[in-house]
Amino acid sequence: MIMSTDAEVSKNILEPSERIEVNTLTIACDGGGGALGHPRVFLTLKDGQAECGYCGRRYILKAGIIDRTGL
Numbered sequence: 001m002i003m004s005t006d007a008e009v010s011k012n013i014l015e016p017s018e019r020i021e022v023n024t025l026t027i028a029c030d031g032g033g034g035a036l037g038h039p040r041v042f043l044t045l046k047d048g049q050a051e052c053g054y055c056g057r058r059y060i061l062k063a064g065i066i067d068r069t070g071l
């Protein structure tokens with residue numbers, strides 16, 4: 001019995017959005033351009049992640065990158 005596995009599955013079901021790993025705390029998203037694109041917006045990662053309000057993409061800070069926004 002592994003409870004954590006069940007939690008992981010449930011979380012994934014609730015988060016169908018595309019996840020993109022980044023290595024900076026400030027990123028620009030334009031939806032990838034083309035038909036699915038949107039005006040470029042800049043997002044600042046909080047707690048290692050940020051979600052684009054236009055396309056719903058979720059940006060995840062790569063492991064090993066130090067979040068220094070609190071300094």
Ligand SMILES: [Zn+2]
Nearest residue numbers: 029031052055
């Ligand atoms: Zn976007």
